[in-house]
């Protein structure tokens with residue numbers, strides 16, 4: 001009888017320790033890991049079966065933030081996200097990893113051949129089909145820019 005009671009106490013002690021350790025392991029990423037949306041320059045192609053028109057995506061890119069065509073060298077938007085659509089394609093830039101506004105040079109946004117990510121690298125990886133990629137930097141007060149291609153709605 002006494003033994004059974006003690007065994008039950010030990011069991012419940014063990015169970016609470018188990019719960020505490022599971023909870024602390026589960027909570028750890030929130031406390032100790034920096035918020036990082038994903039690796040830079042790694043494309044996530046979300047719908048390869050949907051083929052968009054590449055020219056539409058290029059035009060949409062240059063329509064971001066009221067337009068960054070021609071001699072305009074920066075995409076500056078006082079908002080965490082901006083998008084533009086042309087024909088089949090919508091392009092969206094979003095400040096992530098602590099960013100609240102967008103301030104990125106056109107060269108970095110396009111990112112051609114850069115290991116820092118960019119629209120051109122996303123197109124190369126996914127083709128003109130839906131997907132996203134994180135570009136290093138370009139957000140204020142700190143953070144990165146996620147560039148995404150999606151089908152126009």
Ligand SMILES: *[C@@H]1O[C@H](CO)[C@@H](O)[C@H](O)[C@H]1NC(C)=O
Pocket residue numbers: 078
């Ligand atoms: C940016 O937007 C915020 C809130 O919408 C506004 O208070 C602020 O004045 C804006 N800043 C600039 C530089 O336009």
